[in-house]
Amino acid sequence: MITRFQIACKNLLRKKARTLLTLVGIMLSSWVLVSLLGFNRGYEQALNRDIDNMGYQLMVMAKGCPYEAATMMLQGGTGLRYIEQSMVDSIVNKPEVDKATPILMQAFFDPDKGDGGGIAGYFGVEAATFPAMKPFFRFRQGSWFHDERGAEAVMGFEAAELEQREVGDMILVPGKNVQLKVVGILERTGTQDDGTIFVPLKTLQKISATDKITTIGIKVKNDADSAKLENTLYQLPDVQVVSFTQVKQTIMKLIATARVMVLSIAIIALLIAMVGVVNTILMSVMERTHEIGILKTMGAMPGDIFFLVWTETLILCSCGGIAGISLALVFSRLSDILMRRILPYSPGGELVAIDSKLAVMTLAVIVVVGLLSGIYPAWKAGRVRPLESIRSEG
Amino acid sequence: MMTKDAVSLEARGLTRSYHRGNEEIRALDGVTLTIRRGDFVAFMGPSGSGKTTLVNLLGCLDNPTTGELELAGRSIFDGSKRLDEKALTRIRREVFGYIFQNFYLIPTLTVRENVALPLAFYKKPGVEEEVERLLKMLGMEHRMDHLPGQISGGEMQRVAIARALVNRPEILLADEPTGNLDTNRTAEIGEVLQDLNKNSGLTIVMVTHNPGLARLGGRLIEMRDGKAYEN
Amino acid sequence: MRFLCTAFLQIFLLMAMTVFSAVPALAAIGCDLNNPDRDVPRLFPESTSYKTVYISIAKQGGDPLLRKIENRLGRANLPLYAPIDVPYTLYEIYRDSRKVGYIHGVNQKGQFGGIQVFMAQDLTGRIKTFYIQKISGKSAGKLCDTKFAKKFAGISLRDFDSYDPVSGKGTGKIAEIINPIPEMETDFYGVLRGLKKNLVLMDEFVFAGERGKQ
Numbered sequence: 001m002i003t004r005f006q007i008a009c010k011n012l013l014r015k016k017a018r019t020l021l022t023l024v025g026i027m028l029s030s031w032v033l034v035s036l037l038g039f040n041r042g043y044e045q046a047l048n049r050d051i052d053n054m055g056y057q058l059m060v061m062a063k064g065c066p067y068e069a070a071t072m073m074l075q076g077g078t079g080l081r082y083i084e085q086s087m088v089d090s091i092v093n094k095p096e097v098d099k100a101t102p103i104l105m106q107a108f109f110d111p112d113k114g115d116g117g118g119i120a121g122y123f124g125v126e127a128a129t130f131p132a133m134k135p136f137f138r139f140r141q142g143s144w145f146h147d148e149r150g151a152e153a154v155m156g157f158e159a160a161e162l163e164q165r166e167v168g169d170m171i172l173v174p175g176k177n178v179q180l181k182v183v184g185i186l187e188r189t190g191t192q193d194d195g196t197i198f199v200p201l202k203t204l205q206k207i208s209a210t211d212k213i214t215t216i217g218i219k220v221k222n223d224a225d226s227a228k229l230e231n232t233l234y235q236l237p238d239v240q241v242v243s244f245t246q247v248k249q250t251i252m253k254l255i256a257t258a259r260v261m262v263l264s265i266a267i268i269a270l271l272i273a274m275v276g277v278v279n280t281i282l283m284s285v286m287e288r289t290h291e292i293g294i295l296k297t298m299g300a301m302p303g304d305i306f307f308l309v310w311t312e313t314l315i316l317c318s319c320g321g322i323a324g325i326s327l328a329l330v331f332s333r334l335s336d337i338l339m340r341r342i343l344p345y346s347p348g349g350e351l352v353a354i355d356s357k358l359a360v361m362t363l364a365v366i367v368v369v370g371l372l373s374g375i376y377p378a379w380k381a382g383r384v385r386p387l388e389s390i391r392s393e394g
Numbered sequence: 395m396m397t398k399d400a401v402s403l404e405a406r407g408l409t410r411s412y413h414r415g416n417e418e419i420r421a422l423d424g425v426t427l428t429i430r431r432g433d434f435v436a437f438m439g440p441s442g443s444g445k446t447t448l449v450n451l452l453g454c455l456d457n458p459t460t461g462e463l464e465l466a467g468r469s470i471f472d473g474s475k476r477l478d479e480k481a482l483t484r485i486r487r488e489v490f491g492y493i494f495q496n497f498y499l500i501p502t503l504t505v506r507e508n509v510a511l512p513l514a515f516y517k518k519p520g521v522e523e524e525v526e527r528l529l530k531m532l533g534m535e536h537r538m539d540h541l542p543g544q545i546s547g548g549e550m551q552r553v554a555i556a557r558a559l560v561n562r563p564e565i566l567l568a569d570e571p572t573g574n575l576d577t578n579r580t581a582e583i584g585e586v587l588q589d590l591n592k593n594s595g596l597t598i599v600m601v602t603h604n605p606g607l608a609r610l611g612g613r614l615i616e617m618r619d620g621k622a623y624e625n
Numbered sequence: 626m627r628f629l630c631t632a633f634l635q636i637f638l639l640m641a642m643t644v645f646s647a648v649p650a651l652a653a654i655g656c657d658l659n660n661p662d663r664d665v666p667r668l669f670p671e672s673t674s675y676k677t678v679y680i681s682i683a684k685q686g687g688d689p690l691l692r693k694i695e696n697r698l699g700r701a702n703l704p705l706y707a708p709i710d711v712p713y714t715l716y717e718i719y720r721d722s723r724k725v726g727y728i729h730g731v732n733q734k735g736q737f738g739g740i741q742v743f744m745a746q747d748l749t750g751r752i753k754t755f756y757i758q759k760i761s762g763k764s765a766g767k768l769c770d771t772k773f774a775k776k777f778a779g780i781s782l783r784d785f786d787s788y789d790p791v792s793g794k795g796t797g798k799i800a801e802i803i804n805p806i807p808e809m810e811t812d813f814y815g816v817l818r819g820l821k822k823n824l825v826l827m828d829e830f831v832f833a834g835e836r837g838k839q
Binding site for chain 1: 450455456479480483486487490492494496498500501502503507510511512513514515516522557561569
Binding site: 171 | 732733734735736738739761762
């Protein structure tokens with residue numbers, strides 16, 4: 001006995017090329033849709049992860065025009081304005097603060113970094129207070145600085161790989177001609193720290209001929225009121241307070257427009273694919289008018305014909321959707337690379353996060369939209385009258 | 395279940411008119427006839443004579459403009475009643491099987507699947523074995539897994555006949571069943587229909603241009619200008 | 626106003642952290658030319674176009690090929706660093722439709738950092754010239770000088786049969802090249818080791834296959 005599902009499958013196989021092209025259309029739009037939905041989710045997850053991996057929730061830095069600072073930074077200048085290191089003491093005593101650590105960020109121009117030179121950046125940190133902010137740091141080789149004033153450096157995983165450094169090797173601070181000994185190389189963290197070179201704070205201050213710092217990293221106590229602390233910190237003279245929750249919200253707001261736009265594009269792609277489905281099924285119904293008439297003479301009700309044609313739509317959308325989602329999963333790494341090239345800022349980790357729940361939800365959307373699109377051709381097929389479809393002689 | 399000689403179809407004053415612009419065209423003009431169980435009725439006539447229109451009305455493929463039609467004593471059309479497609483389908487699947495000049499087999503289904511196709515939509519009790527039995531009876535058991543593209547025209551019409559009979563209809567309607575066949579195949583199909591009528595008691599209502607085929611039946615009705623004349 | 630400044634500052638901060646990183650997190654540590662449109666004509670003035678091809682040891686021959694290359698290089702002294710599936714970038718250089726040579730880069734350990742050595746080779750496998758894209762330290766000036774690179778024109782892998790860049794001992798054309806920065810021996814030998822690594826990799830990736838076809 002043949003089932004209606006088998007009849008629908010075999011109907012689709014009658015025009016293989018047409019069915020295949022329609023499937024490809026649905027597949028491509030599904031691929032785009034699930035990748036973009038995966039990006040929407042993955043970006044936020046990756047951003048959360050990056051921010052969590054910062055180790056501290058708040059940063060205090062000097063007030064100043066960020067554009068000017070950015071320009072100076074990119075040209076190899078000293079970058080951000082400075083704050084007094086003594087400010088750390090006033091902050092660490094606040095009741096909401098768990099830990100605080102001073103950081104000096106410096107950039108030096110390296111004329112030998114590519115044609116025309118490039119920037120080499122360094123983080124000056126205290127071995128006594130900074131590691132406590134990053135408890136998840138693990139060392140591949142070596143350890144933190146032995147001497148807070150030593151000519152030493154700890155390198156992130158990828159920084160060490162690029163420079164082909166091991167513990168015991170030397171690096172040179174460009175422009176200052178200062179040699180530092182690599183004492184530790186970190187395991188990969190999947191964050192910006194992988195590309196960072198850490199130097200003892202005092203050492204970097206000496207190299208830069210300053211006793212100031214650029215930022216203070218603050219870890220807030222678990223039960224503390226972070227907003228209240230922020231307001232308190234704003235009372236300190238000449239400082240800005242950056243909350244990473246706010247950073248995340250700001251970034252998400254900035255990319256919200258882009259997200260809406262790309263999602264719209266994905267939805268348009270899906271709708272175009274569905275137009276293809278409607279066209280395919282409608283053409284198929286037109287070509288099979290005689291047969292549909294015959295099916296009715298055999299006892300098929302209008303509803304039977306409707307569901308038969310609707311089943312063809314269901315098969316097309318399901319197969320196309322599953323194929324597209326599978327491709328998105330297989331090529332998620334490639335999509336990741338593509339997104340990173342396009343975005344001005346992208347956090348570390350997986351940018352395109354497609355899990356089973358998202359895959360199922362996307363498939364459901366595709367199938368539902370497909371079934372809605374398929375209503376008209378199925379209805380048209382159900383309305384075929386056997387007499388009109390069979391050739392008559394008067 | 396009708397008894398032998400019971401009336402299968404009774405038509406009284408059937409007319410069917412169409413409008414072409416302001417002009418009314420009467421394809422069928424007050425046809426009255428009776429078809430009994432076991433009859434083999436052939437309708438002949440020139441193109442436009444109304445033979446196919448009449449057979450379409452008898453086979454509940456269409457509603458008449460005026461007139462009455464009874465099926466096994468049950469009134470189907472009585473002038474005031476007009477049946478929708480669903481109602482017509484319910485009647486058709488209980489009573490009629492249809493075969494046409496163009497066979498209309500589904501090209502992607504095998505012979506077996508084509509014959510079983512009506513059962514996907516409606517199945518009378520006890521017809522599960524009919525597919526194999528009919529194909530064997532019509533000499534097609536060696537072609538069950540072939541596609542329509544792999545068999546001859548005559549074989550395709552046999553498959554169409556098997557499909558039309560799988561739900562054990564009371565009446566077989568055949569509209570130019572040999573129109574696309576050569577002389578030899580025409581004779582074959584003629585024999586099959588005659589055999590079904592004589593041995594299975596199947597009522598057959600056939601439209602044909604072929605006088606030889608028409609003579610196989612017990613009754614010949616000629617159609618001219620929408621009227622029926624029985625020899 | 627406070628919010629606006631804070632908002633911009635926050636974004637700037639995150640971007641600045643990207644700048645401060647030596648490389649973006651999770652970027653591939655491969656050897657690509659920073660600006661191939663500019664660098665290819667510099668190394669091959671006669672070229673009209675180039676094609677970028679990616680080769681991975683995993684796909685080219687898998688573990689057996691990796692072991693063969695490491696044995697030819699001498700695992701301890703000229704390690705490959707990268708995992709087996711990381712792609713190597715090869716630039717095929719064309720003059721009109723005719724291939725005229727190759728450019729390929731490797732990363733080699735130097736005194737104060739990695740040295741990226743890009744080698745330009747003709748179709749026979751001989752060095753035409755080379756270009757140091759990255760080097761740290763004061764040796765940079767002399768080693769990046771084109772006059773130094775010219776001394777290597779015509780050298781092939783065979784020349785390294787009689788000269789070991791790891792020990793610095795041997796005879797032949799390479800032994801005759803004088804170190805322009807005697808106080809920075811590590812970088813000088815780093816360049817030589819980088820060239821040998823380049824030649825071995827190119828021999829395995831390209832020229833071995835061409836010999837097989839003949």
